[in-house]
Amino acid sequence: MLDFLKSPVLAVQEFVFLTARTIRNLPVRPHYWRDILMQMDIIGVGSLPIVLLVGFFSGIVMALQMSRALQTYGAVSQTGPIVAITLVREMGPVLTSVVAAGRNAAGIASELGSMKVTEQIDAMRALGTDPIQKLVKPRLIATCVMLPCLTAIADFVGLLGGYFIGISLLNLTSAEYWTGAYRALEYDDVAQGLLKPFIYAIVISMVGCFYGLNTRGGTQGVGLATTQAVVSSIVWIFALNAIITKIFVSF
Amino acid sequence: MPNTDSILRFEKVTVAFGGDPAIEDVSFEIRAGESRVILGAAGSGKTVILKTSVGLLRPDSGRVFLFGQDITEMKEQDQFDLRARVGMLFQESALFDSLNIEENVAYPLLNQKAVNCPEDQVHARVEEALTFVELGHTLEKFPSELSGGMRRRVGIARANVTEPAMVIYDSPTAGLDPITANNIMALIVKERDVRHATTVMVTQRFQDGAIMARYKYDRATETLVAATPGDASIAGLKFLVMKQGRLVFEGTLAEMEQSKDPYISKFVLRN
Numbered sequence: 001m002l003d004f005l006k007s008p009v010l011a012v013q014e015f016v017f018l019t020a021r022t023i024r025n026l027p028v029r030p031h032y033w034r035d036i037l038m039q040m041d042i043i044g045v046g047s048l049p050i051v052l053l054v055g056f057f058s059g060i061v062m063a064l065q066m067s068r069a070l071q072t073y074g075a076v077s078q079t080g081p082i083v084a085i086t087l088v089r090e091m092g093p094v095l096t097s098v099v100a101a102g103r104n105a106a107g108i109a110s111e112l113g114s115m116k117v118t119e120q121i122d123a124m125r126a127l128g129t130d131p132i133q134k135l136v137k138p139r140l141i142a143t144c145v146m147l148p149c150l151t152a153i154a155d156f157v158g159l160l161g162g163y164f165i166g167i168s169l170l171n172l173t174s175a176e177y178w179t180g181a182y183r184a185l186e187y188d189d190v191a192q193g194l195l196k197p198f199i200y201a202i203v204i205s206m207v208g209c210f211y212g213l214n215t216r217g218g219t220q221g222v223g224l225a226t227t228q229a230v231v232s233s234i235v236w237i238f239a240l241n242a243i244i245t246k247i248f249v250s251f
Numbered sequence: 252m253p254n255t256d257s258i259l260r261f262e263k264v265t266v267a268f269g270g271d272p273a274i275e276d277v278s279f280e281i282r283a284g285e286s287r288v289i290l291g292a293a294g295s296g297k298t299v300i301l302k303t304s305v306g307l308l309r310p311d312s313g314r315v316f317l318f319g320q321d322i323t324e325m326k327e328q329d330q331f332d333l334r335a336r337v338g339m340l341f342q343e344s345a346l347f348d349s350l351n352i353e354e355n356v357a358y359p360l361l362n363q364k365a366v367n368c369p370e371d372q373v374h375a376r377v378e379e380a381l382t383f384v385e386l387g388h389t390l391e392k393f394p395s396e397l398s399g400g401m402r403r404r405v406g407i408a409r410a411n412v413t414e415p416a417m418v419i420y421d422s423p424t425a426g427l428d429p430i431t432a433n434n435i436m437a438l439i440v441k442e443r444d445v446r447h448a449t450t451v452m453v454t455q456r457f458q459d460g461a462i463m464a465r466y467k468y469d470r471a472t473e474t475l476v477a478a479t480p481g482d483a484s485i486a487g488l489k490f491l492v493m494k495q496g497r498l499v500f501e502g503t504l505a506e507m508e509q510s511k512d513p514y515i516s517k518f519v520l521r522n
Contacts, residue, residue, distance in 0.1 A: 073315075093323040098410065114348070114430055115347075116346075118343060118345060118348075119341045119342065119343060120347055120348070121339065121346035121347050122307050122345065123339070123341055123346075123347070124347075125307055125327070125334075126307060126334055126337070126339045126341075127334070127359045127362060127363060127409075128331040128332075128334050128335050128359065128364070128365070129362050129363055130327065130328065130362040145367075189371055
């Protein structure tokens with residue numbers, strides 16, 4: 001009767017095993033530093049242009065929307081603090097992670113999926129290399145290092161977007177905007193804003209690797225794995241965001 | 252107990268996918284210096300045998316011994332040193348797309364701990380292996396820049412660069428034109444006779460096996476010449492025939508050609 005649950009439960013079990021094995025292997029040699037640096041370049045530097053654009057325009061939109069509501073109460077000067085808190089706590093981590101999921105979970109799944117269907121993963125194993133060490137670990141480390149950095153950059157660029165609206169349309173002074181934004185942020189906000197992308201980085205890289213390594217059925221299978229990786233990682237990002245936010249709000 | 256000179260031994264091995272056996276109750280043994288040609292129709296379990304031989308697939312029942320060691324339940328990491336003694340050519344070559352030809356062939360030298368090749372010797376050994384397959388000029392190229400036959404030859408170079416004790420070829424001529432296929436077979440015979448490695452080849456083409464059984468490499472003329480019945484090159488060569496996951500025949504070329512079994516004789520005649 002519950003046969004339909006077998007497949008998803010098995011997938012979750014395999015995902016947990018893969019993640020546990022990768023984390024357990026983090027300190028184990030060999031460390032493929034060249035692959036780690038290459039992945040940091042692909043994931044971090046490669047995602048930078050789109051993260052800059054998304055961050056900047058998010059800041060603009062947020063400042064415009066907030067200023068409208070704040071005008072009602074004559075509190076336009078609070079635009080800086082509100083943009084800062086919203087960006088650092090929520091929008092920065094989530095938007096950057098969604099962009100990274102679309103770009104990197106897809107990239108990882110399609111690359112590993114292609115390697116799987118062309119027997120390159122089997123060849124790697126036959127040639128004495130553990131695919132988890134060579135393929136999964138570098139992607140996990142690179143994403144965990146680069147995503148918080150990208151988020152910090154997106155936050156700053158978003159604040160610049162808000163500042164652009166503040167001085168050009170809302171008649172705020174630079175001091176008013178930046179002092180308000182700086183004072184509004186507490187250590188707790190920054191911690192939350194960096195912890196979230198770190199956790200989402202684990203999700204994005206592991207989901208990409210999981211679907212890539214489990215690809216079956218040729219090029220069609222690669223396409224399916226790529227789609228599944230993007231959809232799953234985005235759903236997980238939003239679900240985890242709700243849980244983490246609840247935890248931070250409670251304490 | 253397996254023999255000390257046993258290279259590969261299957262004992263009643265069954266491998267199943269989703270409950271359907273891909274190979275069932277398969278037993279055979281290959282000793283040092285011997286060769287096997289595994290024939291069978293598509294889906295008969297030939298590739299599964301090869302992958303199970305080096306631990307890429309785990310048996311559902313039965314036992315697999317590689318170089319005398321039981322690898323049936325051995326951890327993957329513990330198998331790496333054993334795998335370093337096996338060279339493998341995959342069906343579609345399985346060259347790494349992101350690496351150039353030199354890096355592809357150097358991969359086993361640099362990544363197999365048991366090979367222990369000093370870094371300053373890697374380039375020379377790669378060049379030597381590629382020159383052996385007449386592709387010494389392709390070091391800087393990427394796999395996508397080579398033809399199917401050339402990729403297969405690079406795969407042969409990668410499988411042999413560490414001079415392994417056993418070399419496994421999975422359908423080395425599949426999808427190639429007859430001239431290229433014959434060139435590939437000539438290289439396989441050359442590798443076998445120059446290095447005296449145990450050779451296992453999976454193929455659908457009987458004539459590939461017949462080349463291995465009838466010819467030897469002559470160093471003086473650097474060509475293949477007809478082998479005589481007493482030649483060491485072909486003395487230990489046997490054919491295994493797979494049918495729907497079961498091993499239905501094991502014997503010499505002559506025994507295979509004389510077989511009255513409809514499946515085997517049809518196989519021989521068709522080719």
